[in-house]
Amino acid sequence: MATTTHSTVIAALRAVGVAEDAYGPTLNTARSPRDVDVLGARLAEEIRAVAAPTALVVWDTSDEAVLAHVVARSLDVGVLRAFEVEGILGLDPDIADGTPVALLATQWGERRLATLRTLVENRGGRTVAVAAALGSPALSAVPDVPAVSLAGADEATDVPS
Secondary structure, eight states: OOHHHHHHHHHHHHHHOEEEETTEEEEOGGGOHHHHHHHHHHHHHHHHHHOOOSEEEEESOHHHHHHHHHHHHHHTOEEEEEEEETTEEEEESOOOTTOEEEEEEEEOOHHHHHHHHHHHHHTTOEEEEEEEEEOOHHHHTOOSSOEEEEEOHHHHHOOOO
16 A cells, blocks of 8 residues: 555544444544545455455444445445344345355454354355454454455554654
8 A cells, every 4th residue: 555545544544533332443434424435445445456246244333334335335336234133143135145245344353253254154155355444363364365454453543743
């Protein structure tokens, strides 16, 4: 990633901010739709450089949905939202057999990533890329498909000197 592009991404990450929620770090997408557009467009470029998904899959949380909307619009694909209700996992809408998908999150934790990959596979989908706004050990450990991120978690919160 070029330095200018990287600094633009870091500025956008800092503008929206990252906060903890029940499922882990999430972007505060309501703070700056313009900066979410910057992040989403850049994530789409990163995904497009390594894979050709026909759908994007995210856990169904409001901030992830906003980010997914921007990324999906840039990729010209649909969004599938994963959910858990009383211990039952599902996708909405359901996935067609063999659909190549990219998984997206603000930041991946090992358990949530593994669970989503298993859900997609069990429904007949095929993960072709894993993407996140922020890197993590779980993302770095993905062995079999391309994994992309925009920045390290420390870059999103560090104030430049």
